[in-house]
Amino acid sequence: MNTISISADSLKSEMVTAKSLVPVYLYATVLCSLSIMIGLIWDISWHTSIGRDGLFSSPHLAIYFGGVVAGLFSGYRVLKMTFSPSLLEINNTVKFWGFFRGSLGNLFCIWGAIAMLTSAPFDDWWHNTYGLDVTILSPPHTVLLLGMIMIQFGAIISVLAYQNAQKQIGEAAQKTYTLQFTLSAGFVLAMIFTIASDSFDRHDMHNVSLYQVASVLFPIFMVAFSMASKSKWGAASAAIVYSVFLLLMSWILPLFPATPRLGPVLNPITTFQPFEFPLLLLFPAIAIDLITHRIDKNRWVKSLLYGFAFLVVFLLVQWPFANVLMASKGHWFFATSRWYFGSEPTWEFRYAFADWMISSGMDLVIGLSIALGLAIVSAFVGLSWGNWMKKIVR
Numbered sequence: 333m334n335t336i337s338i339s340a341d342s343l344k345s346e347m348v349t350a351k352s353l354v355p356v357y358l359y360a361t362v363l364c365s366l367s368i369m370i371g372l373i374w375d376i377s378w379h380t381s382i383g384r385d386g387l388f389s390s391p392h393l394a395i396y397f398g399g400v401v402a403g404l405f406s407g408y409r410v411l412k413m414t415f416s417p418s419l420l421e422i423n424n425t426v427k428f429w430g431f432f433r434g435s436l437g438n439l440f441c442i443w444g445a446i447a448m449l450t451s452a453p454f455d456d457w458w459h460n461t462y463g464l465d466v467t468i469l470s471p472p473h474t475v476l477l478l479g480m481i482m483i484q485f486g487a488i489i490s491v492l493a494y495q496n497a498q499k500q501i502g503e504a505a506q507k508t509y510t511l512q513f514t515l516s517a518g519f520v521l522a523m524i525f526t527i528a529s530d531s532f533d534r535h536d537m538h539n540v541s542l543y544q545v546a547s548v549l550f551p552i553f554m555v556a557f558s559m560a561s562k563s564k565w566g567a568a569s570a571a572i573v574y575s576v577f578l579l580l581m582s583w584i585l586p587l588f589p590a591t592p593r594l595g596p597v598l599n600p601i602t603t604f605q606p607f608e609f610p611l612l613l614l615f616p617a618i619a620i621d622l623i624t625h626r627i628d629k630n631r632w633v634k635s636l637l638y639g640f641a642f643l644v645v646f647l648l649v650q651w652p653f654a655n656v657l658m659a660s661k662g663h664w665f666f667a668t669s670r671w672y673f674g675s676e677p678t679w680e681f682r683y684a685f686a687d688w689m690i691s692s693g694m695d696l697v698i699g700l701s702i703a704l705g706l707a708i709v710s711a712f713v714g715l716s717w718g719n720w721m722k723k724i725v726r
Contacts, residue, residue, distance in 0.1 A: 354508045357405050358494065361441060361487040362512050364402035365519045368480045371395035372526055373581045373607050380605045380672050383594035387452060395480070396452065402483045403445025410434035410442070436724065437490030440482045447479030477527055484523060487516040492560060492724045510562050517557040517566070518573020521613065524549050525574065529608050534668070535681070537654030540691040540699025543647060546611065547707035551642045552714040554617050558624040559718030566624075571617035575610045582606035582667040592673040599677040606667035612653055616645040631715055638715075639708030643700070658683050 371394030378391050413433045427433050454472040495509040525532065528545055536542040558567035585604040592601065619641040627637060661683045662669040671677055681689075691699055 364398040368398035381590040399448035402441040406438040406441035440486030444482030451476035514569040517570035521574035547703040551710040555714030556718035560721035567617040571614040578610040635712035638711035
C-alpha cells in the first residue's frame with residue numbers, strides 16, 4: 333500500500349510540474365527548425381550570389397546545427413525514457429525498433445537527423461562529380477529536404493503531444509505551447525514554399541500553373557494547422573510567421589557582401605541576393621480559420637468550402653499583386669532586385685510578363701477548375717490530418 337501511495341503521490345507531483353513547466357526539449361526543437369530554415373534560405377542565396385560552396389560553408393553549418401541538435405536532444409530523451417523513465421513519461425511514450433521508448437516527435441527528429449547527415453557527403457560528392465545543381469530538388473537535396481521536413485514535423489508533433497496530453501494547463505504554459513506551435517507551423521509553410529519556389533516566381537503569377545501547385549501544397553497544411561492549434565487563428569498565425577521570416581531573410585541577406593566565384597558573370601553583383609517575396613497566404617489563411625471556427629458541416633462540405641475559399645481569395649490577391657512586383661523594379665522591400673549572376677540583367681521580360689507567361693481564355697478557365705479540384709482534395713486531406721494532430725498525446 334505504501335508503494336502504491338508513494339507512486340500516486342509522485343505521479344500527481346509530476347503532473348502538477350508538467351502543467352506549469354515547458355520542457356527545454358521543446359524550445360530546442362523549435363530552435364532547430366528555425367536554424368534549418370535560416371541555413372536553407374541562406375544556402376539558396378549563396379548559390380545565386382556566389383556559386384559553388386563547400387561542405388562546411390556557413391549556410392550548411394546552420395542547417396547541420398539544426399539537424400544535429402534535434403537528433404541529440406531526441407536521442408537523449410529516447411535513452412532516458414527507455415532506461416530511466418518517470419511515471420508520467422511511461423504513459424506518454426511509444427515503443428519502436430522493438431526496444432526503445434520515446435515520443436513520435438523524437439522518432440521524427442531522429443529519422444530527420446540521420447537523413448540530413450547522410451545527405452551531406454552525398455551532396456559534396458554530387459557537386460564534385462556533376463558541378464552546380466540546376467534545380468533545388470537534386471537527389472542529395474531531396475534527401476536533405478526530407479530530413480529537414482521530418483525534424484520540422486517532429487517539432488510540431490512534440491509540441492502537440494504535450495499540449496494535448498494535459499487537460500488542464502497553466503495559462504503561461506498554454507501560451508508558450510501555442511506560440512511554439514505557431515512558430516513550428518510557420519517554418520513548415522516556409523519550407524514548403526522554398527521547396528516549390530521554382531514554381532512561385534513572379535513571372536508565374538499570371539499563369540494557372542502557380543495556382544495549381546499552390547492548391548496542392550498549401551490547403552493541406554493550413555487546414556491542418558487551423559484545426560490543431562489552440563488559437564482561433566491557427567492558419568493565419570502560421571502564415572504571419574511564414575511571411576515575416578521570408579521577408580526578414582530577403583531584407584537582411586543583401587546587407588552582406590558577396591561576389592560571384594564562377595563564370596560567366598553576366599550580372600555583376602556585390603551583395604547576397606534576396607530570396608523570393610512570400611506568396612500572400614495570409615488572406616486565404618484568414619478565410620480558412622473563419623470556416624474552421626464558424627461553420628459546422630460534414631467533412632466533404634467543409635473541404636469544398638476550404639478549397640473554394642483558398643483558391644478564390646488567393647487568386648484575388650495574388651494575381652493583381654504580381655503587377656505590383658513587376659512595377660517595383662529592383663525595390664528592396666519587394667526583393668525584386670534578385671537576379672542570378674549568370675543571367676542577363678537586361679532581359680526584356682525581367683520586369684514584365686511575356687504573352688506566353690499569361691493564361692487566358694479557356695486555358696485559364698480549365699486550369700482554375702483543375703486548381704479548385706486540387707484545393708478541395710488537399711483540404712480534405714488536411715482535415716483528416718488536423719483531426720489526427722488534435723489526438724496526439726505521445
